[in-house]
Amino acid sequence: MFGKLSRRILFIVVGYIIVFIIPFVFLSTYELDDTWKYTPFVTGMIATFMGGGTIAIITAALLIFQKSLDLEHKQKENVQDKKLDLYEKIVQKISEIIQDDNITKNEHYILKNYNFILNLVAEYEVQDAYEKFLKKLEKNRLERQDSWKFELEEVEDDFYAFIDTMSESLNVPESLNPEKGLLHARKIKEERDQGRKR
Numbered sequence: 306m307f308g309k310l311s312r313r314i315l316f317i318v319v320g321y322i323i324v325f326i327i328p329f330v331f332l333s334t335y336e337l338d339d340t341w342k343y344t345p346f347v348t349g350m351i352a353t354f355m356g357g358g359t360i361a362i363i364t365a366a367l368l369i370f371q372k373s374l375d376l377e378h379k380q381k382e383n384v385q386d387k388k389l390d391l392y393e394k395i396v397q398k399i400s401e402i403i404q405d406d407n408i409t410k411n412e413h414y415i416l417k418n419y420n421f422i423l424n425l426v427a428e429y430e431v432q433d434a435y436e437k438f439l440k441k442l443e444k445n446r447l448e449r450q451d452s453w454k455f456e457l458e459e460v461e462d463d464f465y466a467f468i469d470t471m472s473e474s475l476n477v478p479e480s481l482n483p484e485k486g487l488l489h490a491r492k493i494k495e496e497r498d499q500g501r502k503r
Contacts, residue, residue, distance in 0.1 A: 313369045321362045329355065385475065388426050392471045395419050399438075403460065408442060409452040416442070427474065434470040438463040 398419070402412045416439060423432050441460045446453045 314366070317362055317366050317369070320365075321359070384426060388471075389475060391422060391426060392475070395423075395435075396468060396471075399464065403442075403455075403457060403464070406457055407452055407454050408446075410450075413443075413446075427471075431467075431470050431474050434463070434467040438467045 398415065402408060402416065408416075420432070420435060420439065423435055427435075438460065441463045442455055444455065444459070
């Protein structure tokens with residue numbers, strides 16, 4: 306993107322030199338004969354073209370800059386959409402897997418693969434929270450074990466922390482964890498009530 310933008314800016318600078326500086330040099334080095342009756346008209350036309358060219362070049366530069374900003378914004382929006390889809394898919398799959406308090410080797414493999422996918426689009430904090438969640442799931446696993454049990458209560462906090470981290474990376478302030486939501490709402494209400502008493 307920067308290469309195309311720099312080429313366009315170079316093109317604008319060259320155009321500016323051709324349209325503005327060369328006629329200006331021409332006017333400053335070549336003096337038109339004051340006795341010619343069309344001298345004021347010709348100098349006025351040259352000044353008009355120089356002013357018009359300057360305005361056109363400035364407008365083109367602004368349009369190119371705006372276009373590059375729009376392109377960058379669309380790319381970020383596309384990444385955000387992909388993140389949202391991926392996060393939703395991961396949360397749904399994890400929810401399905403941890404329902405029975407048991408993880409099979411195949412389910413573990415699926416969860417490990419999500420780690421690689423997260424490396425493509427997620428921030429370090431999201432990857433770290435996912436790693437912590439996986440480690441909690443693997444806590445009771447013995448070597449070469451095909452399936453193992455875990456306590457849902459042990460991994461629940463890490464799962465919600467992972468969801469909160471994903472929400473923060475999407476610029477969503479709080480996850481929809483009902484328990485945390487109620488505690489947060491209660492905390493806000495208490496702070497508001499304390500503010501009214503003062």
